[in-house]
Amino acid sequence: MSLSQHLQEIRDNIKSRALPIDSSYDYRSLDEYEIPVAVWNKEKEKLIEQAGLTAFTDSRKTLVKLNERLNAQIKLTNEHIEAGSNKQVYFDPTGDWHLMKDKRLEEVTDLEPLYPQEYVIPLSEVLSTVQNATGFISSLIHGGIDHIPKRPDEKLFFAAILGFGCNIGIRKFSFMSKGIRTSSLETTALQYFSPETVIQANDKILAFSNGLPLTQHYRKDADFIHTSSDGQKFDVSVASLVASPSFKYFGNGRGVTMYSFLDEAGQLFYSTVFSAAEPESHYVLDGLTHNEVIIPNAHSTDTHGFSEPVFAVTGLLGIEFRPRFARFHHQQLYSIDEARTYREQNYKIVPGLKINLVHLENHWDEILRLVCTIKLGYAK
Secondary structure, eight states: OOHHHHHHHHHHHHHTTSSOOTTOSSSSOGGGGSOOHHHHHHHHHHHHHHTTOGGGOOHHHHHHHHHHHHHHHHHHHHHHHHHTOOTTEEEOTTSOEEEOOOOOOOOOOOOGGGSOSSOOOOHHHHHHHHHHHHOGGGGOOOOOSSOOOOOOOHHHHHHHHHHHHTTOOHHHHHHHSSSOOHHHHHHHHHHHOOHHHHHHHHHHHHHHHHTSHHHHHTOSSTTOOEEEEEEEEEEEOSOOSSOEEOHHHHTTSEEEEEEEEEETTOOEEEEEEEETTSOGGGGHHHHHHSOSSOOOSEEEOOGGGOOHHHHHHHHHHTOEEOOOOSSGGGSOOEESSOHHHHHTTTOSSOOOEEOOHHHHHHTHHHHHHHHHHHHHTTTO
């Protein structure tokens, strides 16, 4: 095997996580991201209390209570169908149910008069205004330990933000800018911008905007925060472990998915980048637990953001998961009870698969350890 083939095999194994790297943040062994078993066994009660999961420690009680809620909802849904009050559900000649698209128009608010017409605001002015109001740049701290040099000028931070945010690149942006040295901008971007400092800076902006009176007017219900997330595809023209081929989006090229989280007021509270070949559902929990300002009561995604584990974990995190399915009637419904239990009551919509209650109970301790890891941000 040639050196090139060896390197390609190493690359593929790293991306598939078959080859973990101890010094990496993204490509370590999956077990290393969880609370160690020894720590869990010693401090289990304390960790469960810190994560707010004390009410879920009894597996049988928790699962039975969830099943009672499910059965009550199944009963209510079928009663509405039988009474004809649910106009969205219809049945085909074979007896299979379908869900019509909800064509009711949402209330449209004319916000056009609030914004200047035919007026261009430079991004540098936007950043300067936000900085004056929030001081978010102070969260971008030098990553050094032994020696911390003099802090760069404010314009270097703005230039780095625009270079990253506009997908131009730091070096190329320095060539486009006047009075900015390439070496100074590269040093600022390398030493002051990290996932942790960027999240802290974004949280500072969120804390300010979230406290504005206008923000509350965008929420449908007061004291109830509804968020959503979705992904966009971007092509990548340089060598990258993250980028992957996708003919549908990039033709013969490679690209990534930019996955972003918004609330009803349009506040962007988290974003992450991953391979375009990876399912978006893997990263829903990532965004919901990395932010300490916008704490959602409910979260929505499209079909790509849905998976059964996301439903389960968000439930234990106290977040209502409300995915928008493209073909809702194709989704599998589950229950702890047998399907015949519902058919005997002449229900038209019934769960098709029975959940293995014993299996869940046997692994309940592992489930709690995983959710505590996510809630407490153990591996962040």
